[in-house]
Amino acid sequence: MIADTGNVKFTTRDVHVFYGAKEAIKGVDLDINNNEVTALIGPSGCGKSTYLRCLNRMNDTVDSARVTGTIELDGVDIYDRSVDVVQLRARVGMVFQKPNPFPKSIYENVAYGPRIHGLATKKSELDEVVETSLRKAGLWNEVNDRLDTQGTALSGGQQQRLCIARAIAVSPEVILMDEPCSALDPIATARVEELIDELRENYAIVIVTHSMQQAARVSQKTAFFHLGDLVEYGDTEDIFTNPREERTRDYITGRFG
Amino acid sequence: MSVTLLILIILGAVTAAYVAGLARVRAVSGGNARVLHSRPSYYGTYVALVVALAAFSVMAVWLIAQGPVIMGHITDLLPADVRNGDPSMRELALAQVVNVAQSGSAFGAEPYAVKLAATYNSMLASSRLYMTIAVLLAALVAFALAYRQVRPQARARNWVEAVVKALLIICSSIAVLTTVGIVLSMLFQTIHFFSLVPPENFFFGLVWDPRFAAAGSGGETGQFGLIPVLWGTVFITILAMMVSVPVGLMSAIYLAEYAGPRFRGIAKPILEILAGIPTVVYGFFALITVGPFLRDGGALIGLDIDARSALTAGLVMGIMIIPFVSSLSDDVINAVPQSLRDGSYGLGATKSETIRRVILPAALPGIVGSIILAVSRAVGETMIVVMAAGVAANLTANPFQAVTTVTVKIVSQLTGDQEFTSPQTLVAFALGMTLFVITLILNVYALHIVRKYREQYD
Ligand SMILES: Nc1ncnc2c1ncn2[C@@H]1O[C@H](COP(=O)(O)OP(=O)(O)OP(=O)(O)O)[C@@H](O)[C@H]1O
Ligand SMILES: [Mg+2]
Numbered sequence: 001m002i003a004d005t006g007n008v009k010f011t012t013r014d015v016h017v018f019y020g021a022k023e024a025i026k027g028v029d030l031d032i033n034n035n036e037v038t039a040l041i042g043p044s045g046c047g048k049s050t051y052l053r054c055l056n057r058m059n060d061t062v063d064s065a066r067v068t069g070t071i072e073l074d075g076v077d078i079y080d081r082s083v084d085v086v087q088l089r090a091r092v093g094m095v096f097q098k099p100n101p102f103p104k105s106i107y108e109n110v111a112y113g114p115r116i117h118g119l120a121t122k123k124s125e126l127d128e129v130v131e132t133s134l135r136k137a138g139l140w141n142e143v144n145d146r147l148d149t150q151g152t153a154l155s156g157g158q159q160q161r162l163c164i165a166r167a168i169a170v171s172p173e174v175i176l177m178d179e180p181c182s183a184l185d186p187i188a189t190a191r192v193e194e195l196i197d198e199l200r201e202n203y204a205i206v207i208v209t210h211s212m213q214q215a216a217r218v219s220q221k222t223a224f225f226h227l228g229d230l231v232e233y234g235d236t237e238d239i240f241t242n243p244r245e246e247r248t249r250d251y252i253t254g255r256f257g
Numbered sequence: 258m259s260v261t262l263l264i265l266i267i268l269g270a271v272t273a274a275y276v277a278g279l280a281r282v283r284a285v286s287g288g289n290a291r292v293l294h295s296r297p298s299y300y301g302t303y304v305a306l307v308v309a310l311a312a313f314s315v316m317a318v319w320l321i322a323q324g325p326v327i328m329g330h331i332t333d334l335l336p337a338d339v340r341n342g343d344p345s346m347r348e349l350a351l352a353q354v355v356n357v358a359q360s361g362s363a364f365g366a367e368p369y370a371v372k373l374a375a376t377y378n379s380m381l382a383s384s385r386l387y388m389t390i391a392v393l394l395a396a397l398v399a400f401a402l403a404y405r406q407v408r409p410q411a412r413a414r415n416w417v418e419a420v421v422k423a424l425l426i427i428c429s430s431i432a433v434l435t436t437v438g439i440v441l442s443m444l445f446q447t448i449h450f451f452s453l454v455p456p457e458n459f460f461f462g463l464v465w466d467p468r469f470a471a472a473g474s475g476g477e478t479g480q481f482g483l484i485p486v487l488w489g490t491v492f493i494t495i496l497a498m499m500v501s502v503p504v505g506l507m508s509a510i511y512l513a514e515y516a517g518p519r520f521r522g523i524a525k526p527i528l529e530i531l532a533g534i535p536t537v538v539y540g541f542f543a544l545i546t547v548g549p550f551l552r553d554g555g556a557l558i559g560l561d562i563d564a565r566s567a568l569t570a571g572l573v574m575g576i577m578i579i580p581f582v583s584s585l586s587d588d589v590i591n592a593v594p595q596s597l598r599d600g601s602y603g604l605g606a607t608k609s610e611t612i613r614r615v616i617l618p619a620a621l622p623g624i625v626g627s628i629i630l631a632v633s634r635a636v637g638e639t640m641i642v643v644m645a646a647g648v649a650a651n652l653t654a655n656p657f658q659a660v661t662t663v664t665v666k667i668v669s670q671l672t673g674d675q676e677f678t679s680p681q682t683l684v685a686f687a688l689g690m691t692l693f694v695i696t697l698i699l700n701v702y703a704l705h706i707v708r709k710y711r712e713q714y715d
Contacts, residue, residue, distance in 0.1 A: 056603065087604070093603065093604065094599075094603035094604075096600065096603070098596055100596035100597055100600040101600075103597075112601070113605065114605050116614070130529075170604060170605065
């Protein structure tokens with residue numbers, strides 16, 4: 001099940017996640033490639049979010065969660081003692097299911113990451129980072145005349161793109177997206193999907209989605225999870241046209257889940 | 258018949274009315290709830306409410322009216338010279354009548370007073386009797402009217418809800434009217450005070466020395482400078498906030514963001530117990546422990562600290578207020594959505610960065626609210642100040658000296674052995690009014706801040 005092409009960004013081997021005594025991920029081996037979009041699909045509760053949150057150690061914030069196995073980013077185990085979780089999260093950005101802009105101005109939302117990581121020392125540098133991030137997120141034209149209004153005052157789709165801009169602003173290498181379009185209308189979704197496709201040039205992207213069409217549209221690789229197991233992984237085209245596993249076929253044709 | 262017994266009878270009648278209304282609606286609907294406009298219990302409630310309203314309003318009107326009516330009658334029966342004489346003598350005579358009537362002892366009373374006391378008692382007794390009859394009659398009539406209205410298509414639910422709504426409105430207006438009443442009564446006394454002492458002497462006076470004049474001498478005696486007393490309040494409040502805001506806020510942050518659920522479950526209730534300790538106990542603590550400790554400690558390092566000082570009061574008051582700040586702030590911080598924390602952590606922010614840059618700004622309106630609440634507690638606090646800071650109105654910025662506050666002076670002026678019309682007593686109302694205006698401004702300002710931020714953060 002291991003990818004054969006492209007340069008590997010994340011290597012995960014025998015990953016188990018426990019919430020207390022409950023095992024949510026039961027030994028997953030998966031590689032995430034650079035400059036590709038990897039889609040995680042599967043029925044609700046199968047552990048997609050849990051797996052995704054292992055990749056930037058967001059599970060650390062959940063008291064009951066325990067992660068075992070190896071997860072390597074560029075060959076370095078991110079759960080190693082020597083790895084600083086702050087630096088890791090600066091390299092592996094995250095966009096959440098529900099847009100969660102900070103209750104600050106649009107400018108401050110985007111400048112938040114660069115500020116805490118000291119990425120820009122001068123105001124002009126910061127301005128530039130904010131502008132390029134908003135441009136990459138496809139939001140600049142809509143908000144450039146009102147950067148000081150509240151981020152929370154934007155529409156849902158704009159908020160989600162603001163959150164993407166916020167993630168891009170710290171120049172991560174990987175972007176994790178957990179159902180980024182579930183709160184958006186079709187037009188905003190199309191906008192975000194377009195954006196994901198553009199971002200692929202520079203980043204490795206992992207996206208969790210419940211929409212088969214979306215997975216088919218935006219991703220190059222697809223991983224199908226079921227009950228904490230990775231059932232099937234491969235090129236998106238193969239998975240959708242010619243799945244090897246019965247369960248995968250049933251799921252993508254809508255027979256369960 | 259006593260009023261208590263009458264009330265019990267009315268309550269019994271109300272219950273009976275409920276049952277009767279219910280029975281009637283069941284009978285007229287023939288057990289078929291479909292034909293009814295409202296659920297059966299609404300019809301019962303409606304009949305019961307009508308009876309209760311009629312009975313209690315007749316009773317209330319009667320009880321309010323009976324006093325003045327009887328007194329008017331007694332006044333007419335007073336001997337002519339007393340009735341037409343000095344009004345204060347008349348009041349005295351009437352008071353004597355009532356006193357004799359209630360105590361039953363005629364010792365030292367005028368003969369006419371003893372006679373009128375008997376009249377008074379008999380009038381009161383017959384008034385009670387007529388009231389009972391009137392109330393029961395009203396209940397009966399109301400019951401008959403309401404009972405007849407119980408028909409399947411009657412809009413019982415709407416009526417009941419209208420009555421409930423009216424009750425709620427009355428209750429909320431009681432609170433508002435009470436406030437207005439308190440303010441008005443203070444206002445009149447304050448105006449009276451300012452007719453005796455010029456306002457500029459009060460508001461800008463730097464000396465508080467209301468020499469207690471002999472009763473009845475009247476006129477302006479002593480100096481009523483507000484500034485030293487008000488300064489005491491402000492000074493002690495500032496000291497208290499310097500203790501309680503940092504400590505309270507930081508413990509709230511620790512409880513909300515760092516502490517595990519087990520520790521939180523123990524620590525938060527304990528912190529809240531602090532809020533339940535009577536302030537007079539804090540006063541002991543200040544008087545017996547903190548004051549001497551500070552004095553002796555100060556002496557060791559060459560500081561001259563009075564046993565009663567602004568510092569002692571501020572410190573102890575600050576401790577008293579900690580739970581107000583911390584408990585409320587903790588709730589507010591907990592109410593900040595988890596998604597904001599995740600967003601910040603997801604960008605690689607540390608815990609303290611997340612707290613400083615995301616959580617505290619988002620929680621700020623609530624935190625400001627809790628601080629303002631704490632300030633008004635501090636401003637209104639009396640007991641700790643009396644015991645810890647003393648009663649001497651010094652105008653000083655030295656926290657090691659004794660000062661006193663507005664509330665302490667209100668108490669000492671009102672409990673003095675003074676005529677109620679002397680400026681020495683009336684000044685208490687002017688002080689109270691000033692305090693009221695200050696806290697009002699504080700609250701309005703706090704509301705303004707909270708609203709402003711709420712617009713931004715919602
Ligand atoms: N904080 C938690 N504490 C305990 N159990 C959890 C926690 N979060 C998730 N779980 C459990 O772990 C399993 C996997 O959850 P996860 O959120 O990863 O599912 P998912 O695939 O993302 O589902 P969905 O598509 O509904 O988002 C579920 O059974 C869930 O109940
Ligand atoms: Mg999920």
